[in-house]
Amino acid sequence: MDPFLRKHLSRSVQSHTPYTPGEQPSFGQKVIKLNTNENPYPPSPSVKEKVVEGIQSLNLYPNPQASDLRKSISILNRVSEDQVIVGNGSDDILNLCVRCFGDEHHSIGILDPSYSLYEVLTSIQGANLIRIPFQTEDFKIPFQLIEKSEANLFFITSPHAPSGRGYSLIELTDILNRFQGIMVIDEAYVDFSSQSAVPLLRDFQKLIITRTFSKSYSLAGLRVGYALSSPDIIEILDQAREVYNVDKLAQIGAQAAIEDQAYFIKTRNDIIASRDQLSSITEGWGWRTIPSSTNFIFTQPVDKYGKKGKVVAQNLFDYLERSGILVRYFERSPLTDSYVRISIGKPEEMTMLVKKIKEWRLHEKQK
Amino acid sequence: MDPFLRKHLSRSVQSHTPYTPGEQPSFGQKVIKLNTNENPYPPSPSVKEKVVEGIQSLNLYPNPQASDLRKSISILNRVSEDQVIVGNGSDDILNLCVRCFGDEHHSIGILDPSYSLYEVLTSIQGANLIRIPFQTEDFKIPFQLIEKSEANLFFITSPHAPSGRGYSLIELTDILNRFQGIMVIDEAYVDFSSQSAVPLLRDFQKLIITRTFSKSYSLAGLRVGYALSSPDIIEILDQAREVYNVDKLAQIGAQAAIEDQAYFIKTRNDIIASRDQLSSITEGWGWRTIPSSTNFIFTQPVDKYGKKGKVVAQNLFDYLERSGILVRYFERSPLTDSYVRISIGKPEEMTMLVKKIKEWRLHEKQK
Numbered sequence: 001m002d003p004f005l006r007k008h009l010s011r012s013v014q015s016h017t018p019y020t021p022g023e024q025p026s027f028g029q030k031v032i033k034l035n036t037n038e039n040p041y042p043p044s045p046s047v048k049e050k051v052v053e054g055i056q057s058l059n060l061y062p063n064p065q066a067s068d069l070r071k072s073i074s075i076l077n078r079v080s081e082d083q084v085i086v087g088n089g090s091d092d093i094l095n096l097c098v099r100c101f102g103d104e105h106h107s108i109g110i111l112d113p114s115y116s117l118y119e120v121l122t123s124i125q126g127a128n129l130i131r132i133p134f135q136t137e138d139f140k141i142p143f144q145l146i147e148k149s150e151a152n153l154f155f156i157t158s159p160h161a162p163s164g165r166g167y168s169l170i171e172l173t174d175i176l177n178r179f180q181g182i183m184v185i186d187e188a189y190v191d192f193s194s195q196s197a198v199p200l201l202r203d204f205q206k207l208i209i210t211r212t213f214s215k216s217y218s219l220a221g222l223r224v225g226y227a228l229s230s231p232d233i234i235e236i237l238d239q240a241r242e243v244y245n246v247d248k249l250a251q252i253g254a255q256a257a258i259e260d261q262a263y264f265i266k267t268r269n270d271i272i273a274s275r276d277q278l279s280s281i282t283e284g285w286g287w288r289t290i291p292s293s294t295n296f297i298f299t300q301p302v303d304k305y306g307k308k309g310k311v312v313a314q315n316l317f318d319y320l321e322r323s324g325i326l327v328r329y330f331e332r333s334p335l336t337d338s339y340v341r342i343s344i345g346k347p348e349e350m351t352m353l354v355k356k357i358k359e360w361r362l363h364e365k366q367k
Numbered sequence: 368m369d370p371f372l373r374k375h376l377s378r379s380v381q382s383h384t385p386y387t388p389g390e391q392p393s394f395g396q397k398v399i400k401l402n403t404n405e406n407p408y409p410p411s412p413s414v415k416e417k418v419v420e421g422i423q424s425l426n427l428y429p430n431p432q433a434s435d436l437r438k439s440i441s442i443l444n445r446v447s448e449d450q451v452i453v454g455n456g457s458d459d460i461l462n463l464c465v466r467c468f469g470d471e472h473h474s475i476g477i478l479d480p481s482y483s484l485y486e487v488l489t490s491i492q493g494a495n496l497i498r499i500p501f502q503t504e505d506f507k508i509p510f511q512l513i514e515k516s517e518a519n520l521f522f523i524t525s526p527h528a529p530s531g532r533g534y535s536l537i538e539l540t541d542i543l544n545r546f547q548g549i550m551v552i553d554e555a556y557v558d559f560s561s562q563s564a565v566p567l568l569r570d571f572q573k574l575i576i577t578r579t580f581s582k583s584y585s586l587a588g589l590r591v592g593y594a595l596s597s598p599d600i601i602e603i604l605d606q607a608r609e610v611y612n613v614d615k616l617a618q619i620g621a622q623a624a625i626e627d628q629a630y631f632i633k634t635r636n637d638i639i640a641s642r643d644q645l646s647s648i649t650e651g652w653g654w655r656t657i658p659s660s661t662n663f664i665f666t667q668p669v670d671k672y673g674k675k676g677k678v679v680a681q682n683l684f685d686y687l688e689r690s691g692i693l694v695r696y697f698e699r700s701p702l703t704d705s706y707v708r709i710s711i712g713k714p715e716e717m718t719m720l721v722k723k724i725k726e727w728r729l730h731e732k733q734k
Contacts (some may be wrong), residue, residue, distance in 0.1 A: 002599055004573070008519050008549050009603065010470040010494075018606040021431055039426045048422045051616070055415045058588035058620070059406045061581070064388055088455050088590075091609050099491065103377040124466065124607055127377075152375050182375050206371070218426035221615035223455075232369055236376065239385040240491055242458050248588035249418070249616050253425070 012126030019120040022328055032352060034343040035326040037161075037189075037296050039218040041267045041346070044260035047219070047253045054252045062248035069246075069255045073226055076258055077198055082231040085238055086254075088245045090188060090212040090225025094155075095121050096237045097208060097227075101153040101182050102127030109151025111142070113162065113333040115186065118155045134335055139163040139290065141171055147178035154179055157186045159193045159293035162330055162341045166193045166293030169200070176204050182233070184208045191216035191268055192275070193293030198228065205230040208237075215295055216268055217257040224254040271295050275344045281354055285361070296343045298336075304361055310337045316360055323356045379493030386487040389695055399719060401710040402693040404528075404556075404663050406585040408634045408713070411627035414586070414620045421619045429615035436613075436622045440593055443625055444565055449598040452605055453621075455612045457555060457579040457592025461522075462488050463604045464575060464594075468520040468549050469494030476518025478509070480529065480700040482553065485522045501702055506530040506657065508538055514545035521546055524553045526560045526660035529697055529708045533560045533660030536567070543571050549600070551575045558583035558635055559642070560660030565595065572597040575604075582662055583635055584624040591621040638662050642711045648721055652728070663710045665703075671728055677704045683727055690723045 006014070022036035066086040074081045087093035098121040102108045107128040110118045122129045132145045139160050146154060156175065159166040172195075176183055185197045187209055197209050208229040214220035224246060227237065257264070275292055282289045282299045288308075289299040301316045302308045310331070317329040317340055327343075330336040342353065373381070389403035433453040441448045454460035465488040469475045474495040477485045489496045499512045506527050513521060523542065526533040539562075543550055552564045554576055564576050575596040581587035591613060594604065624631070642659055649656045649666045655675075656666040668683045669675045677698070684696040684707055694710075697703040709720065 002572070005599055005603065008468055008473065008573075010467055010473055010492075012470065013467045013603065013607055016606060019610050021428070021610045024428060024431060033427070036428060038428060041426060042423050043425050047425070048419070051422055052415070052419055054588070055418055055620075056409050058410050058414070059408060059585035060400070061388070061391060061403060061405060061587045062590070064391060088614075089609070089611055091611065095609065100377055100380045101375055103379065103493070106375065106377055125377075126470070205369070206375075214428070220428045221421070221425035223429070223611055223614040232372055236372065236380065239383060240380055242456070242462065243386050243388045244456055244458065244590055247455075247590040247614065247617055249620075250614055253422075253616075 010126075012124055016123050017120065019117050023326060025326070030324065032325045032345060032349045034345050034349070034353065035328045036220075037215055037294070037343045038220045039215060039267065039271070039295070040344070040349065041218055041270075043218040043253070044257050044263040046260045047256045050256040051249050051253045054249050058248060062244055062246065062251055064243045066246050066251050069251045072255050072258045077228055079198070079201060079228055080231070083201065083228055083234055084226060085234050085241065086224065086226045086246050086251070087241070088225075088250075089214065089223040090186070090210045090227075091117060092245055093210050093225050093227045093237070094118065094184070094186070096240050097153060097182075097184050097210075098122055098125050098127065100236050100240050104128060106152035107150060109146065109149050109154035109181075111156065113330060113336050114155065114157045115161055115188075137335060139165045139335075141167060141175055143175055143178055146175060151181055153182040153184060155184045155186060157188070158197065159189045161189065161294065162296075162298055162328070162336060163290045164189075164292035164294040164296055164298045165290050166195060169195050169197070172197050173200060176200060176207060182206050182208065184210060186210045188212045189215060189294035192272055192295050201228060201230070205232065208233060213254050213257060217254070217264065218267065219254060219257055222250045222253050224250050271344050274347060274350055278342070278344065278350055278354070296341050298339050298341050300339050308338055313338050313340055316340055316357070319360045320353075320356060325353055325356055377493075379491055383490050384487065386484050390693060392693070397691065399692045399712060399716045401712050401716070401720065402695045403587075404582055404661070404710045405587045406582060406634065406638070406662065407711070407716065408585055408637075410585040410620070411624050411630040413627045414623045417623040418616050418620045421616050425615060429611055429613065429618055431610045433613050433618050436618045439622050439625045444595055446565070446568060446595055447598070450568065450595055450601055451593060452601050452608065453591065453593045453613050453618070454608070455617075456581065456590040457553070457577045458484060459612055460577050460592050460594045460604070461485065461551070461553070463607050464520060464549075464551050464577075465489055465492050465494065467603050467607050471495060473519035474517060476513065476516050476521035476548075478523065480697060480703050481522065481524045482528055482555075504702060506532045506702075508534060508542055510542055510545055513542060518548055520549040520551060522551045522553060524555070525564065526556045528556065528661065529663075529665055529695070529703060530657045531556075531659035531661040531663055531665045532657050533562060536562050536564070539564050540567060543567060543574060549573050549575065551577060553577045555579045556582060556661035559639055559662050568595060568597070572599065575600060580621050580624060584621070584631060585634065586621060586624055589617045589620050591617050638711050641714060641717050645709070645711065645717055645721070663708050665706050665708050667706050675705055680705050680707055683707055683724070686727045687720075687723060692720055692723055
């Protein structure tokens with residue numbers, strides 16, 4: 001880099017590595033996209049109806065407190081409105097958590113592997129990172145290591161990504177009792193599971209639960225997420241928030257989506273049914289498949305010679321990509337590098353996926 | 368604050384004071400809103416047309432590089448696409464500037480008074496703030512003080528807010544030659560002026576120009592802003608940006624607005640005409656009114672006894688508020704505390720404003 005610019009850069013940015021999202025194919029490119037855990041169904045029809053009404057008044061600033069949306073969220077989760085903060089995607093909220101509770105004297109703790117954005121946000125904040133690796137291939141929470149860590153704030157993804165494993169309320173209560181700092185439970189995928197940490201808000205002031213409209217509400221394109229916590233923590237996050245962080249159409253659209261629970265339940269249940277069907281198929285092939293509480297499965301491919309591992313997973317990933325199907329492969333961790341992560345699409349997309357994998361199992365010349 | 372939470376707070380947030388926006392009346396409250404420099408006209412009809420088309424695919428993530436919008440912006444400003452970054456409002460971009468070029472060893476410089484968000488962003492970053500007061504009531508740039516400052520990055524609002532004063536290309540070139548750090552020229556209001564710093568991008572790698580769709584493009588509700596700079600600086604800002612910072616409808620809507628230049632020019636010219644008319648009226652009353660290069664005027668009220676000053680300005684502000692007209696009053700600086708800032712509304716709103724001010728001048732019992 002240019003020496004003039006290097007000299008002027010803030011220290012944390014000098015050593016920063018940005019986040020790498022899953023591939024977004026360019027418009028018009030014909031692929032089956034099962035790589036970023038998007039919802040295959042469009043948003044509720046009432047989103048369109050309400051958003052259209054909002055366009056005419058876009059010349060005015062949005063409500064800076066997102067009051068109506070926060071009210072709907074509070075009703076949905078049976079908490080009070082001062083326990084809710086809304087963000088420009090849950091990424092915005094995760095960033096606020098790091099900015100409010102992380103610096104060089106306040107470490108941020110993460111599990112490895114998990115959502116890689118936590119680490120990116122910590123790096124740009126210049127905060128110290130404490131990385132705790134999972135100890136077992138079933139992604140059990142490493143309770144003692146987290147308890148002994150000196151993290152000021154700790155991120156737990158529940159259900160976990162990229163494994164898809166869910167955690168019980170007993171496990172979450174246990175870790176909240178053991179860990180002494182602020183705890184973020186990132187529930188991006190919780191609507192596809194049967195357990196949420198929301199009941200624990202009553203007992204733990206230090207608990208922050210983050211949520212997104214990107215997965216179960218089919219609104220990845222609209223960038224809306226939120227957090228639930230104690231009023232004291234919400235107040236702290238709120239004063240660090242950009243005043244107009246959520247635009248008017250995003251507020252309106254997310255509210256419309258929440259209020260159409262019939263559509264939400266229908267599409268969510270369809271996805272869960274497809275997921276369970278796909279898991280049965282991969283397990284039927286003898287592929288180790290983590291029981292999923294999310295809208296994706298994490299499975300360990302086995303080739304026609306009975307082999308599994310890094311080369312085999314990479315080989316399947318490449319084969320599917322050449323066949324126009326994008327899935328996700330995480331080569332960085334030994335706990336993930338023999339697996340592929342497959343988002344749940346529409347039934348016809350799942351049928352095509354299974355057909356292509358069957359072809360791979362029979363015919364593909366292995367490297 | 369709760370001692371547990373205080374102990375866990377990051378240092379910069381412990382001492383942080385949040386930004387206070389202009390009042391946003393609640394929905395249904397009938398007021399003439401001339402306090403936050405919004406555009407009184409709705410966005411171009413083609414915004415609606417295009418945004419509606421985008422709703423159906425909101426289940427997919429937006430384009431993380433906002434490629435189409437960046438292309439339109441680059442054509443409009445005659446720069447290359449790698450000289451453009453798009454943000455969730457220009458506030459997002461200003462924040463990126465502070466995060467990339469400010470920390471405890473890299474000071475942020477601001478003029479006082481100017482957009483108070485610069486200071487808020489600096490505080491939350493924990494960077495040192497260098498505050499340079501304007502020396503004269505005409506808001507001339509204090510060239511020598513900025514030159515001698517040890518700021519790593521300096522914010523100049525051009526045209527200036529809240530005064531509305533414009534700066535010439537000669538003045539801007541002069542300050543860019545003198546100041547040795549990174550310089551941000553915040554052109555939020557530039558479309559209402561006759562001079563932009565864009566031609567200076569050729570000569571100054573260190574120049575960052577920020578823009579917004581909130582004012583001249585009638586899209587305050589949609590939160591879209593951008594920066595133009597050298598490719599090297601854009602790359603730095605870009606790696607600190609949240610990957611999906613601008614949602615799909617915001618990208619589509621802003622692009623549609625840019626591409627309807629006929630509508631843009633018509634509404635912009637109407638606002639300029641109303642502004643010049645209002646300035647003539649206040650000057651005709653003998654009120655000192657800064658020649659405006661923006662969509663607002665900054666004027667020093669004189670009461671019926673010929674008095675001006677803090678009490679008089681506050682009195683007019685209160686009178687207008689009671690009459691259902693919101694304007695803005697900045698009591699914090701001696702350079703602003705005898706003035707009011709009035710956003711330019713529709714002609715009928717300006718007529719009502721003038722009528723109410725005339726009433727105030729004749730009848731209001733002064734405190």
